Amino acid sequence: MQTTARAMMLVEPRHFTDTAIEALGSEDGGWLAVEATGISGNDVQIWKGEARDVVYPLVPGHEVVGRVAVQGPNVPYPVGTRVVVEPRIRCGVCHRCRQNLATCVSRKPTNSYGMIPSIEPPGLWGGLAELLYLDPNAHLHPVTDDVPAEVATFVHPLASGHTWAVELPALQKGEGVLILGPGPRGLACLIAAKVAGAGWVGITGLSHDGDRLDLARRLGADLAIDAEHTDVAGEIAGALGRRPDVVIDVTSDDPEAVFTALDLVRSGGRVILASTKGNRAFHFLSDVIVAKQLTMKGAMGASSVGYQWATSQLETDPRIDDLVSHQFPLSEASHALQAAAGLLGRDELISVAVTF
Ligand SMILES: [Zn+2]
CATH class of the missing domain: 3.90.180.10 (Medium-chain alcohol dehydrogenases, catalytic domain)
Structure with a gap:
């Protein structure tokens, strides 16, 4: 050496x-x-x-x-x-x-x-x-x-996607998942949720994320929308017909995403927070967690189970070439x-x- x-x-x-x-x-x-x-x-x-x-x-x-x-x-x-x-x-x-x-x-x-x-x-x-x-x-x-x-x-974001979208929320087949943020980890959450049998997966981004949202559609997203110019709640109501069971915050630099997640998830649903907000202070009204009886989890990195899944997915999923x-x-x-x-x-x- x-x-x-x-x-x-x-x-x-x-x-x-x-x-x-x-x-x-x-x-x-x-x-x-x-x-x-x-x-x-x-x-x-x-x-x-x-x-x-x-x-x-x-x-x-x-x-x-x-x-x-x-x-x-x-x-x-x-x-x-x-x-x-x-x-x-x-x-x-x-x-x-x-x-x-x-x-x-x-x-x-x-x-x-x-x-x-x-x-x-x-x-x-x-x-x-x-x-x-x-x-x-x-x-x-x-x-x-x-x-x-x-x-x-891409095994690395893919492993995180599995941990955050499947393991932490204990995702069940047929459930609806909304992903906030179409970066590499958001797209990885989409792939992992779909492979695990999610019934519906939506993903939101900003206006400058057009190409990432296009890729999300090719990866099987049921809804991929620009949250800056779209009524996200209305679009989900129209596409899914109910509120998502799981919402995952994978945005970057967006404290507002926490409110969006708590607002959009169904009562009794799960919210996974996988992005940090730095020192930006914001008012946090915890009553919505009580009233909707939500479960919130903080996510850091991928588990070894996520890595095992991601390495085998890499072998069989040619779509990862595009990521x-x-x-x-x-x-x-x-x-x-x-x-x-x-x-x-x-x-x-x-x-x-x-x-x-
Ligand atoms: Zn230690």
Whole structure:
């Protein structure tokens, strides 16, 4: 294996340095030769300096696909195996891990790939580098060799889609699901809900999401609408004839989506909140939760069950080819982040990957 990795290090918000980092990890770990890394909304927040619990410098990128380069004692797959790495590292013994929560506290500020500071040895904790250190507690899932690496990065949003749309709401066959936000994770929720037997799936976006809403229709959405120029409640009433059983908030930067979700869901329904709202204060009237007897759940990341489902779905669902619309080489990491942020235009933008 090469002993030095080229890495794009984010030294401060919006400022990458093209650098080389020595691959000197503990013998308990292994190494992954990165093939491609998807760029998510969370990566955009880190790049902009808007994410919580982030210490710079760091190597961002947590939607990693690569091949095992050094197996390490805790890696069950031989050198050369193509895998995805779950972003969350779980020590298994801290109080959060014992409660099966996604936020292991054994490493500060966050025990998660793409968010661990570069001062934490060996510094290669993100997918925007040629090599990724495989922590002894990293969770790997083999993925098919039959798709391009950039397509395989979509396993990550797809896994979240399954966790958020199927596992957390305990989705039942025939139920109606409304997804707020047609980004990669919203589209992944749509795919997962449909495969799980949802009877009806609607999805809403903004005016600039036209191409994502078109793709949602091709992926089988029963309703895909621009919430800025449409009466969403009226459209759902006309299309579904009742209120949805489950509403999932996968918007970005939209505190209002919480109200929309609580307003539109049926009495006794479930609301899944999978997007953060930052420090934007808003009045929250909790009575609607009481009056409608709602269940609300906060969602962070994907479960291992979600990853298992997503890796098998990748093998059999050729539509996933359409979900990664833009790719950039490592040297153009800044452009990749700008593209994912929508700063290079929204036409034909679905999701973005960096390829090696
Ligand atoms: Zn832990």
